[in-house]
Amino acid sequence: ASHSLGLISEALHSGTDLVAALLTLFAVGVAVRPADVAHQYGHGKAEHLSALAEATILVLASCFIAWRAVTHLVGGRTATVEARWYAFVVLGIVIAVDVSRTVVLWRASRRYRSAALASNALHFASDLAGSVAVLVGLVLVHEGHKRADSVAALFVAGLVLLAAARLMQRNVDVLMDRAPADAEQAARVAIAGVEPPVTLKRLRMRQAGPRQFMDVVITVPPGAAVGQGHAAADSVEDALSAALPGSDVVVHVEPQEDEAAIRDRAHAAALGVPSVREVHNVTVLDVGGRTEVSLHLKLPGEVTLEEAHEVANQVESAIAAAVPEIDSVQTHIEPLGEAVEGKPMEDDQAERNVVLRIVREVTGEEPR
Known part of the structure; x- marks a missing residue:
């Protein structure tokens, strides 16, 4: 025996492939079932559940590998690793198998757009990278670097953890209905x-x-x-x-709502805000595909600038809630004109003459 921790870790990693393949086979068999009364959107998410289970297996295997590698590196334990020729032969065969099955599964996952097959392809790709790392470690051991085998095993563990994390994130996104x-x-x-x-x-x-x-x-x-x-x-x-x-x-x-309907709804929403006494000059604009509304607000003259700003914010929020298709609201604040008492003029003859002259010019007749 070579006593190689790298080979042991790779064997453990490869041992999970059987479980992963069985999970994938089961998941794909469930996913292709047509929709039924209880599953009206079909059974497609079975693939993503299978991928999560496979990722969990990868995490457990990688944690065990990492623990053994760290123990050998810093725990004072020494291991006699022998780089035998048959270990290199076995690794060569394993690498050839990993390349073939990774390529076949990746093409199948792209063709059938299957999450389960894609996760299996990623699993086997991590096997390939791990096998190459173990091969490099054994070569270094053969050259006299005894710790290289444990380093290779630790590299395999990190690689598997990274692959599992990416696999989990992608499939959790699908299960949580994240928009693709x-x-x-x-x-x-x-x-x-x-x-x-x-x-x-x-x-x-x-x-x-x-x-x-x-x-x-x-x-x-x-x-x-x-x-x-x-x-x-x-x-x-x-x-x-x-x-x-x-x-x-x-x-x-x-x-589709026309401009008048949008204007009326915005006008009504603005008038519903307390302190707004009058709304006018409501304009609906299409700016680069965005719908914008501009309007003028009249507030009591005694309202402070800070209070007026708060009212304007309330108006914008009210319009956004009442007319959700509006992208932007621009408000212009004006003071409400104060009512004043009228007084009769002492001599209005000049003004009367101007009015009479305008009436004659427009109508051609004397005012009645």
Whole structure:
């Protein structure tokens, strides 16, 4: 026997492959089952549960390997490692097998978009890197560096831990329904290319196994017929199915609000804020695809500047809550004009003459 801790760690690591392969086989068998009454979105997340279980096995194996390696390096224990020729032969065969199965599984995971197969490919890739590290360690042992074997084992443990952490993060994201960034970008590009163009109001996505589930809300002009809205929904579904094959797409069509409706809702929301006495000059603008609202507020003259700023913030919050499609609100504050008592003029003949002259010029007749 070579008494190589690196070889022992690699054997332990490879021993987990059987368990990982069985888990993957079981998970893929469950994931391909069609949706049923109890699992209306299918069974695709079984793959991600399997990947988490496999990552847990990797963590346990790597912790054991790291403990043995550290014990040999700093614990005062000495181990007689012999770099026998058959150890190199075994490692050569193992490396060849690791390369072949990593390539085959990686291609299969890309073809079938399977999280379980991808996790297995990553597992076997870590096996390959670990085997190479153990081989380097044995070469160094052969050259007289006795601690190189334990260092190689520790490297294998770190490599496996890193792979397990990445595997856990990716699959936890899917189980927590985190929006897949690449798929979401592809979906938005596909919707933007639909002809005739549609307005995307909301896009929500989640992943289960290889399938993407999409909830899409689009808007059409308020005067569009039902048939036109249905045709727009079909166009969006076709574009998304072409961009992300196998996706489950639900499209909801809503009438697009015109500028007047947005203006009225913003006006009403602003008037609902205490201290606002008058709202005028409400303007809706489209700035680079963003909807902005500008309006003027009249507040009592005795309101301080700090109080007026707080009222403006309340107005902006109220409008954002009442009209969520608005991206930005600009408010302009004005003092409310104070009421004054009118007084009769002592001599208004000059003003009367001006009014009479204007009436004659406009109507061509004497005022009645």
